[in-house]
Amino acid sequence: MKIILPDKTSRETKAGPVTVEALVRDLGFDPIEVIVARNGTLVTEDAVVENTDEVRIIRIAHGG
Numbered sequence: 001m002k003i004i005l006p007d008k009t010s011r012e013t014k015a016g017p018v019t020v021e022a023l024v025r026d027l028g029f030d031p032i033e034v035i036v037a038r039n040g041t042l043v044t045e046d047a048v049v050e051n052t053d054e055v056r057i058i059r060i061a062h063g064g
Contacts, residue, residue: 006059021045
């Protein structure tokens with residue numbers, strides 16, 4: 001699968017099938033601090049991603 005990280009870099013991996021939460025944790029992100037899009041559609045932490053998917057990890061900006 002192609003993974004696009006918050007800094008716009010990308011990497012290829014054969015991690016699937018795996019839940020979004022497990023993938024995010026394996027990449028070193030806290031699932032509470034990011035949202036994930038699979039093939040252009042936002043998905044929940046329990047969604048499963050496959051090796052054929054494009055996954056974009058988007059860091060949530062918060063503050064006042």
